[in-house]
Amino acid sequence: MTFTYETTLAEAAEAPLRLFLRGKTYLTNRWRGALICAGAFGFFALLGFNAKPNVNLPLICVAAAAWGAGIFLLAYKSMVRRRIITYVASELKGTWPRRTDYTVNGTQLICTSAGQTFTYRRAELADVHDDGRWLELSFGERGLCVIPLRAFADTDEKSRFLAAVGEPSIPQSKD
Numbered sequence: 001m002t003f004t005y006e007t008t009l010a011e012a013a014e015a016p017l018r019l020f021l022r023g024k025t026y027l028t029n030r031w032r033g034a035l036i037c038a039g040a041f042g043f044f045a046l047l048g049f050n051a052k053p054n055v056n057l058p059l060i061c062v063a064a065a066a067w068g069a070g071i072f073l074l075a076y077k078s079m080v081r082r083r084i085i086t087y088v089a090s091e092l093k094g095t096w097p098r099r100t101d102y103t104v105n106g107t108q109l110i111c112t113s114a115g116q117t118f119t120y121r122r123a124e125l126a127d128v129h130d131d132g133r134w135l136e137l138s139f140g141e142r143g144l145c146v147i148p149l150r151a152f153a154d155t156d157e158k159s160r161f162l163a164a165v166g167e168p169s170i171p172q173s174k175d
Contacts, residue, residue: 001164005151006097013088015146034069041068104164
């Protein structure tokens, strides 16, 4: 079975993004950045309010630190997404959208996109996840295929593709 669709730059960056978000580096950077922002906001609150006589300085500093950490935690994922998209764009120069082909043949799933070919053994398929916007095929340590659901003409085509790949089971989320 073969199917083709046009992929955008953001769609091409989705698999590396998901892999990074699941890694230890993301978690470490997220909490480290939140602590640094909390410290900076708390410090600037101390500098700004220490001369005010009728202010509960510890409360203001703690509130500012919580605000700084919260802002960082809310913004970090989108910052990472932008950086990964920028990196993918710099590595895969040219115009977008680009043609992406998926071929299921024998024991392999072959993805060709943006001049690169990825080959996965169907026997290594560990998990299939449909979140309502993306179809994610996880091949464990070998990698991740992330296909936008808009790539399939209808649910029958998606079902045929999953049957050809030999999907284990699809947990559906209601996100």
